Amino acid sequence: MMKECILKQLQTIEEEYSVKIIFACEAGSRSTGLATPTSDYDVRFLYIRPIQWYLSIDKKKDDVISLPVNNQLDLVGWDLQKALFLLTKSNPTLLEWLQSSIIYLENETITNKIKEVVPYIFSVRTCFFHYLHMAKGNYKAALKDDEPSVKLYLNVLRPLLYCRWLERKQTIPSVEFEHLLDVCEQGIKSEVAALLHLKKGRLVTPNFAMLNTYIEKEFIHLEHVIKEVEDQKEDLNVNDIFLYSLEHIWQIKL
Template sequence: MRNHILDVLKTIEKDYNIKILFACESGSRAWGVPSKDSDYDVRFIYVHQKDWYLSIDQKRDVIEVPKHDPISIPVDELLDVSGWELAKALRLFRKSNPPLVEWLRSGIVYYQSGKAIDTLRELSGSIYSPVSGIHHYLNMAKGNYREYLQSPSVKIKKYFYVLRPILAAKWIKKYNTIPAMEFKELVEDIIPNGVLKEEVMVLLKRKIAGDELDLELRIEAINQFIEGEISRLEAYAKTLNVQIEDPTEQLNRLFRDTLEEAWR
């Protein structure tokens, strides 16, 4: 699959006349919780040629393959590929956009070119906003909990849509830093030894084994943990007021330097 992903990325570059700076895995594979049927969620950052930016009209700054944007080779049905144009990515980085921050920390990197991504990784530690991170993960957990875990029977995989953001938010509360990517690392650090951790680890093993779509009775110990943590994190989020120095000028310079480097 890796070779196919690289072929798709090269084709995207050719078909859309762009340069891809970085491509990684996102979602369950990057979290270390894939099942045998998990999709490949490939995310990338790209840059256009200079003339694309010298226009009075705004243009689309996202590429989504094969959902909305066709390419000239067939794409595997398990492959979901989408990318953000560099200026868009930098604007989101300025806001500590959690999905983008996760891309930069993914342990599965398919491609990287130039200095921009390493520079962003270096900057991320100093300009990361715990406020943005907490609110993002808390809202994700609340929304997914309401949608997926209220019925008497639930699918195993849906627990991870709630547990991971809860644990990521608790990591930020504990360390005031970007949370770990791997789900297992979050569990080991955040959940104390006991019944709850045992229940979660059993779920993890079953998900990886391929049982993730099975409908089963709701696990009350996990639901109680989630409800309690949502309440506590909501209260904590209201107390946060962290000021981050505006990195706009640094990011402007990075954008200009990367444009020169990519098309030199």
């Protein structure tokens, strides 16, 4: 079982790096519902080190653990201190991890405290900029291919639909692609559905010219929208969550 292999690798990381993993989830195509039988596993996790590491005067640069196990399994983790700092910036990547429906490991006592502050630090504007920039970059890559790539086009449409979700709902977008179809224009849904069917091995032919027209039209629309987006984001101090996590994991009193 792949889950057993993943949990074993996470345990190995804890032992080799002297850390405690407090959250581990699936990211990438498996979390978005776009996986095929040959898709790899992209595991993302948050970890915390012993208090002595944070109190040391040595400069800290190793706040990421990256461990490509093989071509089927890739693990990347962020130190909790780094993650909490990025959380205050409404980091879209971290918000996606917290939204994942595939959880391998979780200390709910800590993650519940993190999730409680998410609605207050969530920035529509920050996420909008991030996903619009991502969609444009992926579209340039898609156009360079001689043959249209289903994967690349889905990688354009996903952040594009995230932007539409942000515009209409003003909430954190669902990471599952099929949920994003709720905000997709009716006239293009059939072509997006054809991409999904083709990704899953069905013999269909999407109208890529129509998709290009839709994507370019959306870019123009979203560029106007971003100028009007206002934030309700609050500046919160998450130090208490970090201190609580240190106490809870290492059974100490600070």
